[in-house]
Amino acid sequence: MARDQPPTVVEADEGLWAEYAALATRSYGHRLADITRLYDHADTRVGLRDGRVVAGGLGLLVPQFFGGRPVPAACMASGCVAPEERGHHLAAHMLDQRIHPLREQGAVLATLWTTSTGYARRHGWEAPTEVFTRTVPTDDLKRAFPVTDHEITHGASPATRALQHELAARHNGPILRPDWWDGWKQDKHDLATYRFHPPGQNPTGLVSLAFADHATEGTRLVVHDLWAADDRTAAAVFAFLGRHNSRIRTVEFQRTGLPPHPRPLHHLHRHGNATARSWHPWMLRVLDIPAAVRLRGWPDDVHLTLTLEVDGHDHTPPERFILRITAGTGETTPTDREPHIRLTRGQFAVWYAGGHPTPHAAAMAGVRGISHDLAALVRATTEREPWLPDHF
Known part of the structure; x- marks a missing residue:
């Protein structure tokens, strides 16, 4: 051949x-x-x-x-x-x-992690958000987060699995992990998992971590999974990590290991000791626009009707459709009407994931439309932040 x-x-x-x-x-x-x-x-x-x-x-x-x-x-x-x-x-x-x-x-969607972002972008993919690995000294974590009354238990449980599913739904992008997922990650990274819960209550947080050799520090603590239902639980997790300071100099929050919030850097006494390293991002492609709109969740208080034009892919003509969102449901109807808003397929994917936080951000990304239409469109997906805590 x-x-x-x-x-x-x-x-x-x-x-x-x-x-x-x-x-x-x-x-x-x-x-x-x-x-x-x-x-x-x-x-x-x-x-x-x-x-x-x-x-x-x-x-x-x-x-x-x-x-x-x-x-x-x-x-x-x-x-x-x-x-x-x-x-x-x-x-x-x-x-x-x-x-x-x-x-x-x-x-109806396709997702991948790739170093070839420009190549993927030319084929209809786009990155909804930046991705960073953050490194924080354990001494700084210990100082910033005092010990709480949360009980800490080694090992996952059915309750932490249910908690992870509940918290994952608060973001745009996390995987509804199948039964085999946690075992695969555990074996792959040799993870130790800890659950956190207020005295006498179900778990409200968990962290999965591993130890890794480092060229100058000897050993570094690497966080692969971190989930917290509230700020007190997050503080308990960071305090727990800080208590490794007797033999571990730094904690590395892997690119999937730190939620968009809360940010431990906000509480540090010396911000200059923390570092962030940019990683190649996850990229999203919407394979079937009508089905993706119909199957996605929408805010109950959003009501809009807009005509959108999404450019074609691989020499296919642009799609024009009326987008209707009302009472927590969304639907599209093909149309020949002049569009209120024009997007590329990549820009549509970013919007779908909540990656345009403001109308100005959408306009700077190249989305075309007048300001009040952009504001209505952006508001429909920014109730949840984009985050993919699963690397594959």
């Missing part, structure tokens, strides 16, 4: 998937353990050229919370193209082919 022709994409059996694991190791320069760990839970696809595996990846059909409701999503992970095959736009072709079976199974 000529290189200018795309490879044949097929569902991978165990033999083909073993070939893909070897290819991924050669492509990334290190072994990706998730390729084998997630095989039983994922849709696995590979690209074949002359009988050889030259590309592939896996997809997870899991819901993501938007507006408080779980929306079926295709979470794309562990994808790569053989180094000798690069330069022929094969990555975009493979991604579309990998999404297709998940879309047939009901996915």
Whole structure:
């Protein structure tokens, strides 16, 4: 098969998937353990050229919370193209082919973590929010957060699982974690989990952490999961982390490990000791606009009717539709009317995730419309902040 022709994409059996694991190791320069760990839970696809595996990846059909409701999503992970095959736009072709079976199974959104943000953006994806890893000295945490009366118990429980689901629904983006999710993360990172609860009450918080070697500090505490129902519980978690100061110099809140709020930096006595490192973000693509609008949750007090135009993708014409949101429901109707607001597909995805916090932010991102229409549109999705606490 000529290189200018795309490879044949097929569902991978165990033999083909073993070939893909070897290819991924050669492509990334290190072994990706998730390729084998997630095989039983994922849709696995590979690209074949002359009988050889030259590309592939896996997809997870899991819901993501938007507006408080779980929306079926295709979470794309562990994808790569053989180094000798690069330069022929094969990555975009493979991604579309990998999404297709998940879309047939009901996915109306697609999400991925990627370092190639510009490449993904050209194909209809966009990042709803920035992503940072934050590092804070344990001494500073100990000083800023006094010990509380919360009881701390090692290990997760059914109550913490229910708590995590409840708190996840307060943001736009978190996954409604399937039963196998926590075990996979536990094994992958060798996590220790602690639950926090006021005396005699159900848990109101949890934290999952691991220890990692550091070149200059010896050992660093790494937080992968942090959930708190209120500010007192958050303070209890930060106080607990600070009490590791006798042998750990810093706590690193991984890119998925610190919610948009509360921010421990607000309470530190010396802000200069804390650092933030920018990471590649998660990116969102809306596969089916009418279904995504219908399935998402909407604020009960928002009532709007606007005509939107969303630009086409891959040479398809723009879509024009009337967006109606009322009493917690949303729907779209195709129309030929002149639009109130014009967006790209990426801008629509950011708006859908609540990533335009103000009308000015939407306008600066390139969304076109007069100010009061933009204000009405933005208000519909900013009740919850975008956050994806799950890395895959």
